[in-house]
Amino acid sequence: MQTANELRKLLTDINHKSYPAYKSLRGLYQFPGYVLSIDHVQGDPFAAPSRVSIHLDGKTAGFPKNLYDTRPKRIALQDYLLRLFARAIEPYSFQAKGSGKSGLLGVSRCGQEILERTACSLNPQNGALILNMEVGFPANGRSIQSQELAKILYDFLPGCVEKTLYYRRLNPADCTRVAQLCEDQQAIRQELKKRHLTAFVANGAILPRESGISDKPMRRAVPFASPSSLEVTMELPNRGPIRGMGIPEGITLIVGGGFHGKSTLLHALELGVYDHIAGDGRELVITDSTAVKLRSEDSRSISNTDISLFINDLPNKGNTKAFSTADASGSTSQAANVVEGIEAGTSLFLIDEDTSATNFMIRDELMQRVVSDSEEPITPFISRVRDLSWHLGISSILVAGSSGSYFHVADTIIQMKEYIPYDITGKAKKEASAFPAFSYALRPFVSPVFERRPVPDRTLKDQDRLRIKAMGRESIMVQKSVTDLRYVEQLVDSEQLHALAVLLCEAAAKYMDGHRTLLQIVDLLEQQMDTHGLSSLKASGNCDLARPRRQEIFACLNRCRNLKF
Ligand code: ADP
Ligand code: MG
Numbered sequence: 001m002q003t004a005n006e007l008r009k010l011l012t013d014i015n016h017k018s019y020p021a022y023k024s025l026r027g028l029y030q031f032p033g034y035v036l037s038i039d040h041v042q043g044d045p046f047a048a049p050s051r052v053s054i055h056l057d058g059k060t061a062g063f064p065k066n067l068y069d070t071r072p073k074r075i076a077l078q079d080y081l082l083r084l085f086a087r088a089i090e091p092y093s094f095q096a097k098g099s100g101k102s103g104l105l106g107v108s109r110c111g112q113e114i115l116e117r118t119a120c121s122l123n124p125q126n127g128a129l130i131l132n133m134e135v136g137f138p139a140n141g142r143s144i145q146s147q148e149l150a151k152i153l154y155d156f157l158p159g160c161v162e163k164t165l166y167y168r169r170l171n172p173a174d175c176t177r178v179a180q181l182c183e184d185q186q187a188i189r190q191e192l193k194k195r196h197l198t199a200f201v202a203n204g205a206i207l208p209r210e211s212g213i214s215d216k217p218m219r220r221a222v223p224f225a226s227p228s229s230l231e232v233t234m235e236l237p238n239r240g241p242i243r244g245m246g247i248p249e250g251i252t253l254i255v256g257g258g259f260h261g262k263s264t265l266l267h268a269l270e271l272g273v274y275d276h277i278a279g280d281g282r283e284l285v286i287t288d289s290t291a292v293k294l295r296s297e298d299s300r301s302i303s304n305t306d307i308s309l310f311i312n313d314l315p316n317k318g319n320t321k322a323f324s325t326a327d328a329s330g331s332t333s334q335a336a337n338v339v340e341g342i343e344a345g346t347s348l349f350l351i352d353e354d355t356s357a358t359n360f361m362i363r364d365e366l367m368q369r370v371v372s373d374s375e376e377p378i379t380p381f382i383s384r385v386r387d388l389s390w391h392l393g394i395s396s397i398l399v400a401g402s403s404g405s406y407f408h409v410a411d412t413i414i415q416m417k418e419y420i421p422y423d424i425t426g427k428a429k430k431e432a433s434a435f436p437a438f439s440y441a442l443r444p445f446v447s448p449v450f451e452r453r454p455v456p457d458r459t460l461k462d463q464d465r466l467r468i469k470a471m472g473r474e475s476i477m478v479q480k481s482v483t484d485l486r487y488v489e490q491l492v493d494s495e496q497l498h499a500l501a502v503l504l505c506e507a508a509a510k511y512m513d514g515h516r517t518l519l520q521i522v523d524l525l526e527q528q529m530d531t532h533g534l535s536s537l538k539a540s541g542n543c544d545l546a547r548p549r550r551q552e553i554f555a556c557l558n559r560c561r562n563l564k565f
Contacts, residue, residue: 113276410428
């Protein structure tokens with residue numbers, strides 16, 4: 001390893017040379033207190049910025065063990081440090097001058113959710129800290145301006161590192177609060193299981209967001225308040241007792257007039273699979289972490305999926321026990337989404353009528369009389385929702401403002417009225433009993449079979465010059481093949497998509513041999529991340545990654561058109 005002074009000399013030597021001379025800087029340099037690693041150097045000042053990492057040993061970083069002695073706490077601390085560092089470098093970005101991206105300083109942009117990211121990692125054994133960042137190496141045209149890079153490396157960064165990554169320079173109370181919130185969130189997660197609840201929404205929570213493009217809490221929103229019949233108390237290790245709405249396992253219906261806050265509540269529940277940062281308003285909104293949002297998804301690809309729970313006897317005699325299509329309809333896509341959710345091990349489905357296929361959700365009495373069940377290929381979700389709960393232990397929370405059909409099958413009925421929930425189970429059940437009882441499915445419940453063994457096509461097999469890209473939150477691209485993930489709504493960060501692209505390639509290269517089932521393949525991917533860490537996946541790209549849930553790994557592989565199942 002070379003010293004910081006040696007690096008300074010190297011910088012002087014390459015000043016005003018042609019841009020590729022920057023490549024000679026790759027390597028490790030000992031700075032006072034940390035090692036600076038120049039991992040990847042960009043090809044020109046307009047290309048994606050260079051990758052630099054900062055390595056602190058456990059003693060220098062100095063974080064007390066009790067701030068990271070569990071996996072969730074470690075992830076919360078990493079997340080907190082990354083945010084602090086991002087804020088510290090922001091004013092210095094583009095202060096070093098030059099063309100194109102010269103002088104850019106950046107790290108992963110964190111949203112409201114706390115995710116495990118490669119961008120900041122704390123070694124659980126020894127407390128060593130690694131932080132990855134982007135630096136635009138400065139040039140004028142293609143002529144290296146190394147005195148500008150020196151400004152970044154010697155004047156800007158050392159202060160930022162000290163101020164945000166040395167425990168002794170931080171406010172200990174702030175760090176403790178991060179760990180304490182995390183402990184409280186984990187306590188609620190555990191308590192949900194013990195008490196047979198699918199979700200908890202604390203009184204006072206702020207559910208709506210500032211706007212369609214801002215995930216920050218809405219100002220002057222109506223705070224959440226639980227109906228007394230559903231109110232439970234959670235004894236939290238740090239905050240002590242808090243009260244809020246506990247949604248029991250089983251089938252829960254959310255009804256109410258338009259604009260009264262139904263979708264907002266459901267959306268908060270969807271994202272309650274993640275922990276949120278302090279001040280988000282949803283930090284004490286916690287949902288069963290396996291929950292899967294279901295929606296219709298016209299034109300998705302379905303490969304060899306058993307959707308016979310919902311679709312049978314197609315007019316074209318298509319086999320719905322092993323159904324494939326390159327262009328699914330609303331109802332078949334939603335059917336596939338349910339079955340794949342079961343395979344991915346969910347115990348809670350979340351459904352909003354706004355984004356569902358009506359013919360998948362219900363068939364009303366009158367229609368049943370006119371078009372007999374035997375002439376209808378679709379067994380609607382309403383006829384299966386109880387089966388899912390009884391046979392597979394999967395609960396459902398549904399938003400249904402326009403159809404009363406689900407009153408018959410719901411265990412709990414919540415009405416949203418001016419953003420406040422009311423428990424109307426008794427009243428709604430009484431009204432429903434006067435209406436024709438809903439009729440059960442004609443076809444018996446048979447658990448779907450999961451015997452699919454995916455194999456990659458040439459695009460994924462040929463990994464010599466792998467090109468991987470995440471297009472925001474929308475889709476991933478491997479070589480030139482796109483996998484559309486726009487409607488996988490619980491993906492919250494482009495780095496999760498990037499990780500999915502890497503996982504897809506990893507699975508294709510290592511695990512998809514035509515013998516392993518999809519389930520075994522996902523298990524192996526998760527094992528790899530658990531044992532070797534998320535950064536073990538990094539080999540194939542210069543981007544940082546965020547860990548997706550198991551459910552989204554399934555969703556991605558299931559939607560990939562380069563896999564044959
Ligand atoms: P619904 O699904 O019942 O039609 P939405 O959940 O879409 O209603 O909410 C309608 C509007 O009300 C949205 O613009 C949302 O931001 C706003 N809203 C939701 N909850 C609250 C709240 N607690 N306080 C203030 N505004 C809210
Ligand atoms: Mg709505």
